[in-house]
Amino acid sequence: MKRLTPIALPLLAGFLAALGPAAPACAQTDSYMSAEASDPRQLGWMTGFPPPPEKLIMQPESDFFSFPKMRWTVCHIRELMPTRQVSRGIGAPVPLEYALDDGIDAVTFTPMGGGEPMTWEESLSANYTDGMLILHEGRVVYEHYSGCLDETGKHAAMSMTKSMTGLLAEILVVEGQLDDTAQVSAIVPELVDSAFGSATVRQVMDMTTALDYSEDYADPEADIWLYSKAASPLPKPEGYEGPNGYFEYLQTVKQDGVHGEAFGYRTINTDALGWIISRVTDKSVAQLLSERLWSQMGAEQDGYMTVDAKGTPFAGGGLSAGLRDLGRIGLLMLNDGKLNGEQLFPEKVTENIRAGGDKEVFAKAGYNTLEGGSYRSMWWLLHNEHGAFAARGVHGQTIYVDPTADMVIVRLASFPVAKNARIDPTSLPAYQAVADYLMSK
Amino acid sequence: MKRLTPIALPLLAGFLAALGPAAPACAQTDSYMSAEASDPRQLGWMTGFPPPPEKLIMQPESDFFSFPKMRWTVCHIRELMPTRQVSRGIGAPVPLEYALDDGIDAVTFTPMGGGEPMTWEESLSANYTDGMLILHEGRVVYEHYSGCLDETGKHAAMSMTKSMTGLLAEILVVEGQLDDTAQVSAIVPELVDSAFGSATVRQVMDMTTALDYSEDYADPEADIWLYSKAASPLPKPEGYEGPNGYFEYLQTVKQDGVHGEAFGYRTINTDALGWIISRVTDKSVAQLLSERLWSQMGAEQDGYMTVDAKGTPFAGGGLSAGLRDLGRIGLLMLNDGKLNGEQLFPEKVTENIRAGGDKEVFAKAGYNTLEGGSYRSMWWLLHNEHGAFAARGVHGQTIYVDPTADMVIVRLASFPVAKNARIDPTSLPAYQAVADYLMSK
Known part of the structure; x- marks a missing residue:
């Protein structure tokens, strides 16, 4: 796998890359195009029938979630991936x-x-x-x-x-439907051998689980990549034998340290x-x-x-x-x-x-x-x-x-x-x- | 490509297989499960977290659009493919x-x-x-x-x-925005060398175009398969050099006969x-x-x-x-x-x-x-x-x-x-x- 810069990460990896601990407290955007110059209406992404090649935004994720294309994609995720409705129902909305x-x-x-x-x-x-x-x-x-x-x-x-x-x-x-003091394995037995199995629900909710999970984007074997592959909604490539889907991936995550001792922002806790x-x-x-x-x-x-x-x-x-x-x-x-x-x-x-x-x-x-x-x-x-x-x-x-x-x-x-x-x-x-x-x- | 029975066709091909001319006028459903027995609620498709393998409905299309899984899929297309919204806007609906x-x-x-x-x-x-x-x-x-x-x-x-x-x-x-007597090539010049180029807009609207288009499902080179491959929203397989998307496919369709002489129900007219x-x-x-x-x-x-x-x-x-x-x-x-x-x-x-x-x-x-x-x-x-x-x-x-x-x-x-x-x-x-x-x- 080729090395990707953080802004060209696949979407799922992009979702994970929030709030890095060592980021400098400054507002500059280096050499990126300005908000005005990168406005997707200005750049004309996906306009024309068909859009000319230089205006197309398509799979793979490393293309559609790269800047500045990403500025179009954030409003059009469903046009690139399967999705599930969060229904508002069919009644009248209550205007603000x-x-x-x-x-x-x-x-x-x-x-x-x-x-x-x-x-x-x-x-x-x-x-x-x-x-x-x-x-x-x-x-x-x-x-x-x-x-x-x-x-x-x-x-x-x-x-x-x-x-x-x-x-x-x-x-x-x-409401009493979920015991946040329970061990995760008591609720999801499939996670018993994973890091989550021995954590409490509360530790998962507060992200104080101790997970062996690497987000070193330069390492093709880093967990972030394995997770991305597992989570992709696209059919798996020929010969792929890794986990398929969030639930299978979570079962492979190992523990590193003691739960409850430190906050560790890892998306897999939410999954x-x-x-x-x-x-x-x-x-x-x-x-x-x-x-x-x-x-x-x-x-x-x-x-x-x-x-x-x-x-x-x-x-x-x-x-x-x-x-x-x-x-x-x-x-x-x-x-x-x-x-x-x-x-x-x-x-x-x-x-x-x-x-x-x-x-x-x-x-x-x-x-x-x-x-x-x-x-x-x-x-x-x-x-x-x-x-x-x-x-x-x-x-x-x-x-x-x-x-x-x-x-x-x-x-x-x-x-x-x-x-x-x-x-x-x-x-x-x-x-x-x-x-x-x-x-x- | 293996031979597929009509009911196991890929979705896009399934869309095309409407109203065959030679189908017998009878209501029997051969050996298919009854409506009650094949009710997706009864069969429990996609239930459980995760659904067990025998309850899963996934890509490829030949799986998700096969009967009886298809009875679940028809309400869940967006969960299997990228889609585009047809917005109702944000006002109150007008109840019937x-x-x-x-x-x-x-x-x-x-x-x-x-x-x-x-x-x-x-x-x-x-x-x-x-x-x-x-x-x-x-x-x-x-x-x-x-x-x-x-x-x-x-x-x-x-x-x-x-x-x-x-x-x-x-x-x-x-409204006068579209001239149905115009030749298609006058509106979409990209279609000039295709069968559509010499047809009128009205012939396309009424499906009286004369198209060289085979729907012989047993022939892996039949147009229906080429069309399905072109239209698939999934990334194209390595080495694929055919048309990508509806618009590119339409440009490859050749004429067979004289436009306007016979009704020929072909989905590509609508595309x-x-x-x-x-x-x-x-x-x-x-x-x-x-x-x-x-x-x-x-x-x-x-x-x-x-x-x-x-x-x-x-x-x-x-x-x-x-x-x-x-x-x-x-x-x-x-x-x-x-x-x-x-x-x-x-x-x-x-x-x-x-x-x-x-x-x-x-x-x-x-x-x-x-x-x-x-x-x-x-x-x-x-x-x-x-x-x-x-x-x-x-x-x-x-x-x-x-x-x-x-x-x-x-x-x-x-x-x-x-x-x-x-x-x-x-x-x-x-x-x-x-x-x-x-x-x-």
Whole structure:
């Protein structure tokens, strides 16, 4: 296998490459084309009948998820891979309320690590933003689409999918359907000989499992590649004898160290959690997302999830959804499960998540831009003065919930590099500045 | 390539195998499992986490579209292949009105070719019906789900997709955006050296092109196989040098005979028509379906279309949609473009289609169960006393419009054999009997 640069990784590997521990806290994008120059509408991907060869975006993944093509692909995952519907049902959506605030674009902040002050509006391009939604006191105060996205489009949520899977698991825990103190092997016996078998459900939910799992992209035998091959929905190549699908792959993962001692951000934890919640409910993650969230929250659009060759949804990164529907998820997290006058899950669910994980365990992973934070049920806790917490996905996806400011921010983006630590410097201070602005009104 | 029986054909080939001219007019299903015994819920396809090997439905197509697995697959196409959304938009759906009539199940009819009288209810199982909707005077009088389908599901429309493409083309003709007397090569110059180049748009729309196109499934070099390979959305095998995608394949089709002399039911006509309407509008068939129909008609669900490896929607057979939404299409055809108080396309569109095609030209194709009929703009005209016309797709799909009875019937089905002539004997007389029953009330 040839060496691939991180931005030319296969999609599934790309999903995994979030939030590297050693990424520098700077906002520069090296020599990449600007957001304006790389706008997929500008570049004309997949236009024409047929598109000329230089405008085509196709398999393999190393092509369709390379920058700048990736800026088109994040809105068109289903056109390249099999997917499973996350149904909103067939009733009428419940429209969000609006109270647009045209002062937000001028809000100014100083990026992390210093540098010149920047306006909110400038940060949108700096972060290759495709969609931006700000909800304050339950109403939309800011909405912006760019690049491949519009209000009827769906965008890859990337690792924010993990937070959806974690939320489902936490709901099941609070409802008593899932025991988070149980050993995984007691629920999924097939995992008994894997690293997961001896971990507790909670350790999987908080990613404190000790896994022998290499993401050295330069090593063709690295686990990340084996995982990608197993997870691919395409027919396996002749002679392939490795695991087929998420579930088979998970059984091959070995332990390295002691569970519970350190936070280790590994997507396969979420796939294991997807297996666990599917086993206890006898429903796929896509079906659970539909039944518990999408069909209950007045969603405007169906979502969808990528699947492996056996139809298993990619619990760790496969969701695509509309911007406003992810805003509805944010409102549910902000308002302890209440939306449109209904309680969709017990308050205890968000209470548990907002309590956060073990900060010392988290600190060992060395996330520069999230110092003092923690990780709980697949949500990122900032533990800042506002008690903010977030779903986060590579290339800049976030659902950022600020309970003090009564604010939710959803960003969908296609930043050239698969490192959110590169985006945080022009995002996290911007979110804080908007929160302060909204609170001061 | 090994010989495949017709029911084990790859999906794309399966789409093509509609309405063979020489099929006997009988309703027996040979030794196939009954509708009840082959119900996918009964057989438990794709249940369990993971599904055990004997319950798995996967690539290749010869597996997933074989009977009885096909009875699951028709509701799950997107889980096996890349697809493109046919968006309903994000507004509220316009619910259908209901006036359910519990007398319909007992309506009795005599199958074509004689045999014992049968009730409507019995015909549902005889035809492996997954969904049945009857609309009378604009209201739902009968609704039934079985097999893989429910009210939130989507089902493969198979060759009914052709009628959607034909409807779009007829709309463009009436609106003056498409000249149906033009030579195809004047619109799509890339087709100048193919059989289509010298045909008129109307000959393509009515499938009276003279094509050198073999569907001899036993011949591995038959065109049907080359077409299937070209159209597959999967990456092409190493060393493959044939056409990639619908558009490239169409350019290779040669002429055999004189255009306009005989009806010849060939799916590739619809793919050519898809190219034509995409070229004149600069929009894909999926986008046109959304803009002109799905987002205008109060649809409850998005539809979707399968695509080739370059993202081109399968205009000849790739649509999946909900039962009620196809009912809305039927109402539009019945009421000359009017639905929910709005005129979505000019009345002249359905007037042109209902006028029918050339009966003599149609008769040459020898359709036993459709004697005296014709084909116009990819719709089947029965030219019976009620002026009924229909969209039809293999394995039993239909949108049947009876203007005299003010009735629309939509059936979605998964009949074991890809021959509608096997289903017509217990369908067409049943539709007539229900029409008579509704008119006599």
